[in-house]
Amino acid sequence: MTSQPTLQKAGSGHDSPEGNGSGLQAGLKNRHLSMIAIGGVIGAGLFVGSSTGIATAGPGILLSYALVGTLVVLVMRMLGEMSAANPTSGSFSAHADRALGRWAGFSIGWLYWFFWVVVLAVEATAGAKILEGWIPAVPQWGWALIVMVVLTATNLVSVGSYGEFEFWFAGIKVVAIGAFIVVGLLAVFGVLPGVHSDQASFGNLTGHGGFLPHGPGAILTGVLLVVFSFMGSEIATLAAGESEDPQRAVTKSTNSIIWRIGVFYLGSILVVVSLIPWDDKAITDKGSYVAALDSLGIAHAGQIMNFIVLTSVLSCLNSGLYTASRMAFSLGERGDAPKAFARTNSRGVPMAAIVVSVVFGFVAVFFNYKFPDSVFLFLVNSSGAVALFVWLVICFSQLRMRRIIQREAPEKLVVKMWLYPYLTWATAALIVFVLGYMLTDTEGESSGRTTVLLSLLVAAIVIVIAVVKQKVTGGRAAVAAPAAESEKVSAG
Numbered sequence: 001m002t003s004q005p006t007l008q009k010a011g012s013g014h015d016s017p018e019g020n021g022s023g024l025q026a027g028l029k030n031r032h033l034s035m036i037a038i039g040g041v042i043g044a045g046l047f048v049g050s051s052t053g054i055a056t057a058g059p060g061i062l063l064s065y066a067l068v069g070t071l072v073v074l075v076m077r078m079l080g081e082m083s084a085a086n087p088t089s090g091s092f093s094a095h096a097d098r099a100l101g102r103w104a105g106f107s108i109g110w111l112y113w114f115f116w117v118v119v120l121a122v123e124a125t126a127g128a129k130i131l132e133g134w135i136p137a138v139p140q141w142g143w144a145l146i147v148m149v150v151l152t153a154t155n156l157v158s159v160g161s162y163g164e165f166e167f168w169f170a171g172i173k174v175v176a177i178g179a180f181i182v183v184g185l186l187a188v189f190g191v192l193p194g195v196h197s198d199q200a201s202f203g204n205l206t207g208h209g210g211f212l213p214h215g216p217g218a219i220l221t222g223v224l225l226v227v228f229s230f231m232g233s234e235i236a237t238l239a240a241g242e243s244e245d246p247q248r249a250v251t252k253s254t255n256s257i258i259w260r261i262g263v264f265y266l267g268s269i270l271v272v273v274s275l276i277p278w279d280d281k282a283i284t285d286k287g288s289y290v291a292a293l294d295s296l297g298i299a300h301a302g303q304i305m306n307f308i309v310l311t312s313v314l315s316c317l318n319s320g321l322y323t324a325s326r327m328a329f330s331l332g333e334r335g336d337a338p339k340a341f342a343r344t345n346s347r348g349v350p351m352a353a354i355v356v357s358v359v360f361g362f363v364a365v366f367f368n369y370k371f372p373d374s375v376f377l378f379l380v381n382s383s384g385a386v387a388l389f390v391w392l393v394i395c396f397s398q399l400r401m402r403r404i405i406q407r408e409a410p411e412k413l414v415v416k417m418w419l420y421p422y423l424t425w426a427t428a429a430l431i432v433f434v435l436g437y438m439l440t441d442t443e444g445e446s447s448g449r450t451t452v453l454l455s456l457l458v459a460a461i462v463i464v465i466a467v468v469k470q471k472v473t474g475g476r477a478a479v480a481a482p483a484a485e486s487e488k489v490s491a492g
Contacts, residue, residue, distance in 0.1 A: 024089055024329070025159065025348030028243040032163030036319070037236040037253035039170020042177065042264050044126065044312040045229030047305065050269060051288040057222035058213040058278040059205045064222030065269055069261040071434075072230045074427045075391045078398035078417050080254025083237040085405050085412035087246030090330030091238045092394050097334060099400040100393070103466040106336040108393045109327055110462050115231075115386040116324040117357055118379050120317060121364030124148050127313040130306050144365050151318050152358045155325065158347045159242050162322050169315035176308045177268050180289065184271030187296050199295065200275045208277045220437055224448050227434065230265075231387040233257065235319050238326050242348075247414060254415050321358060328353035335473075336466075373445075378454065381446055385438070385455035388431055395428040 028036075053061045082095045090097070090109065097105025128143035138146075154161050186192040187200045205211055212218060236253040240246045268289075275292045276283065282291035286302065293301035329350040332341025340352040367376040399421055405413055417424055441448030 023344055023348065024242050024326075024350070025344075026242055026244045027159035027348060028163045028239055029160075030243070030245075030249070032160075032167050033236060033239060033243050033249040033253070035167045035170040035174075036163070036239050037249075037256065038260055039166065039173055039315055039319075042170070042173045042312065042315075043229050043232050044123065044309055044316055045226075046265065046268070047289055047309045047312060048126070048287065049225065049229055050272070051283050051291075053222050053225040054269075054273060054278050054288055055284050056214070056225060057218040058209065058211070059273045060212040060214075060216075060219050061222045061226070061278075062266060062269060062273070063219045064226050065265050067219070068223055068227050068230055069265055071227075071391070071427065071430060072233050072261060073258050074417075074423060075394050076233055076254055076257050077415070078424060078427075079234055079237055079394050080250055080415045081413070081417050082394075082398060082401050082405075083240065084247050084250040084254070084415040085401075085409065087237075087241045087250055088330065089238060089241045089326045090334070091234060091241075091327075092390060092397065093327060094330055094334070095397045095401055096393050099397040099404065102334075102336070102470050103463060104393060104397075105334065106331070106466040106469065107459065107463045108390060109331045109336060111383075111386050111459060112390055113324050113327045113331070113357070114458070115383045116320045116327075117360040118364055118383045119320045120148070120324070120358070120361030121368050121376070122380065123313045123317045123320065124361070124365055125368050127310055127317065130310045130313070133306070141365075141369055147314065147317065148358060148361060148365070151314070151321055152354065154318065155321050155354050156349060156351060158349060159322075162318065163239075165318050166315060166322075169311055169318060172311045173308065173315060174264075176311075177264050180293075181263070181267050181271050183296070183298075184268075184275055184292065188271070188274045192296070199277065202274050204274050204277050208279050213278070221441075223434060224438055224441060228384065228387055230261075232316070232319065234390070235323055238323055241326075251415050321354065321361070324357040324361075325350055325354040328357055336469075377445060381451050382454040382458045384446070384451035385435065386459075388435055389455070389459060392428060392431045395424055395431065399424055 050061075053064060057064055079092055079095075083091060086095070088094045090105070093105045093109035093112065095105075096108050124144040124147055125140075127147050128140045131143040131147075132138065132140045135143075151165075154165050183192060184200075188202060190200075237250055240249040240253070243249045272283075272288045272292045276295045280291060282294065285291075286294065287305065289308075290302050290305045293305065298304070328337055328341045329344075330342075331337035332339055332343075332350075332353065338352075341350065341356065343352060344350050364376065364379060367379065398417060402413075402417070402420055435452055438448030438452045
């Protein structure tokens with residue numbers, strides 16, 4: 001079976017280009033992978049962005065989260081099928097390369113890299129704002145610089161240090177949401193010791209205008225607001241290639257995503273809209289989780305949530321830098337990026353890929369401070385729909401990869417997409433529908449229409465580059481082949 005380069009266990013990895021280093025190594029432990037998989041679905045957007053969704057759709061935002069959550073579960077099932085059969089640092093980009101063509105792997109790989117380097121700037125700025133509020137003596141740009149430098153150093157040390165940091169970052173998020181759900185439910189049932197809340201009740205789900213106060217259409221509007229907070233679910237499939245047992249890691253991550261989304265997203269949002277009425281001004285003024293904690297009279301709720309949000313931001317930064325660098329490494333390994341990106345040091349760290357990714361992150365941070373309403377706004381909008389593009393490519397890749405795997409190595413189908421191919425086509429259709437619905441959103445500078453159109457523009461440019469590159473390199477290969485054959489004949 002001709003496949004993309006696969007990662008070997010530590011000590012036996014393939015050599016990187018020019019014999020420099022020993023390739024990526026299996027430095028992630030099972031506990032690292034487990035927490036990366038769990039924490040990957042909990043982004044800072046859940047804490048920060050959920051208030052807008054609740055204000056827009058009311059309690060019906062639960063249906064928005066359920067719809068997007070179902071979409072993510074299906075897409076991750078497809079990705080899990082391909083990644084369990086062939087774990088690789090390029091994940092869906094490498095699968096698209098094999099299933100759809102070099103142009104597809106090149107295009108979606110670079111778009112995904114672009115998405116994450118922009119996210120680095122967004123998260124670094126968000127974290128800097130919180131830290132500046134605590135220690136104003138250091139300016140915001142200074143905190144952004146400190147955060148980026150520290151996490152860059154962490155990623156440069158070894159993949160194990162990335163995994164260890166992410167283990168604790170994700171652990172704090174998981175414990176925080178778990179505690180929030182338990183405390184919230186005790187309050188809703190009226191059994192929370194020392195706390196009496198008059199407004200905490202499941203009646204808040206249907207009171208104050210009903211479950212869908214703004215009508216069924218608000219569910220789709222809510223989808224547009226929450227869909228991007230799910231980006232990161234796929235990180236576990238990229239990281240699995242650097243674990244001791246990639247196939248087991250991918251299988252475990254894929255099988256557990258249903259309860260992870262159900263508990264952390266649906267569970268916590270259900271608690272929020274049950275503790276306080278959806279139209280309470282505190283939700284938009286303070287943020288949904290802070291408002292919910294305040295309603296229970298919990299002291300310093302705002303600072304508690306700021307700490308949790310900061311942890312989520314640092315986790316997102318840490319994983320974003322790791323993910324961008326590994327995608328750059330994979331692109332370099334496949335000849336779709338400079339070969340230097342695929343070189344690793346003796347610890348299996350792709351230093352050039354990390355440095356280039358963080359440099360672009362720093363440049364984006366600079367644009368955020370100098371040109372927030374022009375250059376940086378363009379960067380954010382033009383990368384905004386990449387999540388949906390990635391999911392769509394995963395769908396089409398799985399449709400072809402299933403046949404390839406069944407033909408060449410059926411024993412590797414340890415994870416299977418349900419109701420193939422019908423559910424895959426239905427998922428792709430739903431993603432296209434969401435993209436189409438975004439075109440009807442025309443409000444604001446970061447409207448759905450602006451995001452989709454600018455993202456399509458950038459995608460079109462990357463695809464054109466990919467096609468031209470493929471034709472040029474293909475032409476060279478075609479010329480080189482007869483020459484090589486004639487040399488063989490002459491030698492004979």
